[in-house]
Amino acid sequence: MKIAPSLLSCDFSVMGSEIERMDKAGADWMHLDVMDGHFVPNITFGAPVIKWVRPYTKKPFDVHLMISEPLRYIDDFAAAGADIITFHVECDSDINATIDKIRENGVLPGLVIKPATPAEAVFPYLDKLALVLVMTVEPGFGGQSFMADMLPKVRAIKEECARRGIELPVEADGGIGEATIAQTAAAGVDVCVAGTAVFKADDPAKAIAALQAY
Numbered sequence: 001m002k003i004a005p006s007l008l009s010c011d012f013s014v015m016g017s018e019i020e021r022m023d024k025a026g027a028d029w030m031h032l033d034v035m036d037g038h039f040v041p042n043i044t045f046g047a048p049v050i051k052w053v054r055p056y057t058k059k060p061f062d063v064h065l066m067i068s069e070p071l072r073y074i075d076d077f078a079a080a081g082a083d084i085i086t087f088h089v090e091c092d093s094d095i096n097a098t099i100d101k102i103r104e105n106g107v108l109p110g111l112v113i114k115p116a117t118p119a120e121a122v123f124p125y126l127d128k129l130a131l132v133l134v135m136t137v138e139p140g141f142g143g144q145s146f147m148a149d150m151l152p153k154v155r156a157i158k159e160e161c162a163r164r165g166i167e168l169p170v171e172a173d174g175g176i177g178e179a180t181i182a183q184t185a186a187a188g189v190d191v192c193v194a195g196t197a198v199f200k201a202d203d204p205a206k207a208i209a210a211l212q213a214y
Contacts, residue, residue: 137174
């Protein structure tokens with residue numbers, strides 16, 4: 001299991017140091033949530049912040065765009081240092097054009113689905129993706145309770161990929177920690193985003209290792 005600490009749970013005033021702390025603790029990726037206050041009811045940070053914190057680690061930057069028009073900003077986030085850009089199938093941009101723009105920038109594209117969106121919404125795009133992210137909370141705020149009823153979507157996506165002969169990792173984001181990691185892993189999730197479970201842990205390295213063990 002790969003673990004991607006969510007910077008949404010870090011101390012924003014020392015984000016670079018927080019990234020270094022997670023790097024030293026053994027994180028696989030860094031998950032950066034970009035929110036525009038329109039697509040979701042919260043605002044976080046944009047490409048300039050990502051550019052400034054990029055030098056603090058060599059670990060992949062997994063940039064999750066919770067914004068209405070991701071296509072307009074792909075160039076900016078790619079230039080800022082994103083290795084993976086995921087965006088929502090529910091957004092206002094053309095999905096295929098956005099995937100293509102991400103690829104043109106040499107970045108890996110992924111699609112995200114909200115809790116109310118069925119797994120089948122991403123099926124038309126699976127051949128073009130490098131990742132699918134299944135939200136296990138409503139996007140917008142950290143610290144929410146895990147929604148176990150989202151896990152059948154993971155299985156459905158995995159089954160469709162297997163049917164087509166596609167190797168495609170599935171990521172889960174929201175409420176994942178020691179109490180929920182086992183059922184997440186059992187559903188076939190490859191990458192877990194963890195926020196408070198690692199940032200608020202007394203020993204982040206121990207917390208990350210315990211989650212990776214699945």
